[in-house]
Amino acid sequence: MLLSPESLLQLLQRFIKSSIQIKQIHSVLITNGNLSIPNPSSFQWTTTLFYNTLIRAYLHIHLPHTTLLLFTHMLSHNIPPNAHTFPSIAKAATSNINPFFIDKPLYAQAFKRGVLSDPFVQTSFIHLYAESGNLFGARKVFDEMREPCIVSCNAMLDGFCKNGDMESAVLFFESMRIKDVCSWTSVANGYVKNECYHGAIRIFQRMIMQRFLGDCVVKPNEATFVSVLSACANSIGVVGLSYGKQIHAYIIKNEERVSAFVGTSLIYLYGKTDGLEYAMKVFGSLGKKEVCTWNAIIGTLASNGKEKQALDMFDKMKVEGWVPNAVTFVAVLTACARAQLVKSGLQIFNSMLPRFGVVPQMEHYGCVVDLLGRAGFLAEAEYFMRRMPFEPDASILGALLGACKLHGAVELGVKVAKQLYKLQPQQCGQYILLSSIYADANNWEHATLLRHAMVDSGFQKPPAYSMVNAL
Structure with a gap:
C-alpha cells in the first residue's frame, strides 16, 4: 500500500529526530519516486518540501554530510531550493571539516534563487562566513540587511569573537541598541578564547552592575557562568579565585540550583586554584551530574x-x-x-x-609513556612509544625526556632530545632539559657546550617571575 505524500510528510515531521525512522522514510520516498518531479507544474512545491524536511531531519540527527549530499541531489534533479532550504544547508556547512570551500558556492546558489533578502537566510550566511574565517564576507552580508534583528547582530558579534578580532567585537557590541544574554556571553567567550581572562571578568561585572542599576534587564545564563568561571580558573594568581568565589556566591543567591555544567566549571576553578575542599563540596552538592x-x-x-x-x-x-x-x-x-x-x-x-x-588517542599514549618513565621503566617507555600507531608528538617526547632527567638516563636523553629538536627546532626547552641531564651526570663539558650553543643560536631562557596580588 502506497502512502500519500501528505502521510509521508507527516511521518517525516513526526520522526524528525529519530535516526532509524528517518532513514526508513527516506528509502520509501526514493522507492515511491517522491524525490523526483513527475509533473513539474503540480508537484514541484511538494518535492521541494520533501527535500527541505529531509535536510532538516538529517541535520537534527547530526549527519551534516548527508544533508549536504541531499542538497546536491536536489540540484541535480532540478528541484528548486527556496528560502527554507538554505538556513539548514548553511548550518550543515559549518559542521564541515573546511567550510571555506562551501560558503561562496552556496552563497551563489542563494543569489541565483533570489532568496538573499530573507533575514533567516542572511543570518545563516553570516554564521557560515564567520565559521570559515571570512569576516569580510560576513560583514558584507550583515551590512546588506535592511533591519538586522538581535539574532543577526549576535551572529556578527560571535563571528568577530570566534576569529579573534576582539577590538571589532567590542566596538560592534557597544554599537548594538539592544543586547541580550547571548550578546554579553559572546563577548565573554571571545575574551576567554583569546586568553584575555580579565576582559571576560570585566564584561561580566559590567553586566551584573547594569542589571543592579536597572540599566540592563538581562540575566546571565548557564553559558555565561561557564564562560566567566573558565576565565577565573585561568587567571594568574589569587585574583581569579577571589572573583570565582564572588561569582559562586552570586549563583547560590540568584539561581534556583547549580546546574551540572556550572558545577563542573566551579570544580575546575577550585581544582586549579588549590581549593580541593571547595571542589569536593561542590561535587557533593550537585543534584545532577x-x-x-x-x-x-x-x-x-x-x-x-x-x-x-x-x-x-x-x-x-x-x-x-x-x-x-x-x-x-x-x-x-x-x-x-x-x-x-x-x-x-x-x-x-x-x-x-x-x-x-x-x-x-595521542594523549592516552602520552600518559602511558609518562607512567612508565616516571616509574623508571625507560626502556619499556621507549618501546611503547615506538609501537604507537602514530608518530610521537612533542608532549610525548617531552614526557620521556623529563623521565630521562629524573633517572639520569643520559644516552636515551640525548636520543630523545634530537627527536624533539626535529619537531620544535625553535624551542629552547629541550636544550635546557638536556643540559640539566648532563649536569646531573656531572658531565659539565657537554652541559657547558650545550649552553654555549644555545647562546650562539640566539635562544634565551624565558625569565622567571613572581607575583603578589593584594586582595
Whole structure:
C-alpha cells in the first residue's frame, strides 16, 4: 500500500529526530519516486518540501554530510531550493571539516534563487562566513540587511569573537541598541578564547552592575557562568579565585540550583586554584551530574596529590552507571602516572577499547609513556612509544625526556632530545632539559657546550617571575 505524500510528510515531521525512522522514510520516498518531479507544474512545491524536511531531519540527527549530499541531489534533479532550504544547508556547512570551500558556492546558489533578502537566510550566511574565517564576507552580508534583528547582530558579534578580532567585537557590541544574554556571553567567550581572562571578568561585572542599576534587564545564563568561571580558573594568581568565589556566591543567591555544567566549571576553578575542599563540596552538592562533572573531580583530585582518591572516584563513577569517555581516561591515567601505579595504569589503558569502546588517542599514549618513565621503566617507555600507531608528538617526547632527567638516563636523553629538536627546532626547552641531564651526570663539558650553543643560536631562557596580588 502506497502512502500519500501528505502521510509521508507527516511521518517525516513526526520522526524528525529519530535516526532509524528517518532513514526508513527516506528509502520509501526514493522507492515511491517522491524525490523526483513527475509533473513539474503540480508537484514541484511538494518535492521541494520533501527535500527541505529531509535536510532538516538529517541535520537534527547530526549527519551534516548527508544533508549536504541531499542538497546536491536536489540540484541535480532540478528541484528548486527556496528560502527554507538554505538556513539548514548553511548550518550543515559549518559542521564541515573546511567550510571555506562551501560558503561562496552556496552563497551563489542563494543569489541565483533570489532568496538573499530573507533575514533567516542572511543570518545563516553570516554564521557560515564567520565559521570559515571570512569576516569580510560576513560583514558584507550583515551590512546588506535592511533591519538586522538581535539574532543577526549576535551572529556578527560571535563571528568577530570566534576569529579573534576582539577590538571589532567590542566596538560592534557597544554599537548594538539592544543586547541580550547571548550578546554579553559572546563577548565573554571571545575574551576567554583569546586568553584575555580579565576582559571576560570585566564584561561580566559590567553586566551584573547594569542589571543592579536597572540599566540592563538581562540575566546571565548557564553559558555565561561557564564562560566567566573558565576565565577565573585561568587567571594568574589569587585574583581569579577571589572573583570565582564572588561569582559562586552570586549563583547560590540568584539561581534556583547549580546546574551540572556550572558545577563542573566551579570544580575546575577550585581544582586549579588549590581549593580541593571547595571542589569536593561542590561535587557533593550537585543534584545532577554529567560525565564531564566526574571528569572534573577525577582530574582535580589527580592534580592535587590525591591520586588514589581519583582512582576511587573513577570506580564510583562506573558503579553509578556512568560510562567514561576519552577525557576521563586522560585524567585517570594521569593519576596513575603521578602515583607511579604502573600495573593499574596499564590495565586501565588496555581496557579502554574492549570494555568501554574508547579508541586511545595521542594523549592516552602520552600518559602511558609518562607512567612508565616516571616509574623508571625507560626502556619499556621507549618501546611503547615506538609501537604507537602514530608518530610521537612533542608532549610525548617531552614526557620521556623529563623521565630521562629524573633517572639520569643520559644516552636515551640525548636520543630523545634530537627527536624533539626535529619537531620544535625553535624551542629552547629541550636544550635546557638536556643540559640539566648532563649536569646531573656531572658531565659539565657537554652541559657547558650545550649552553654555549644555545647562546650562539640566539635562544634565551624565558625569565622567571613572581607575583603578589593584594586582595
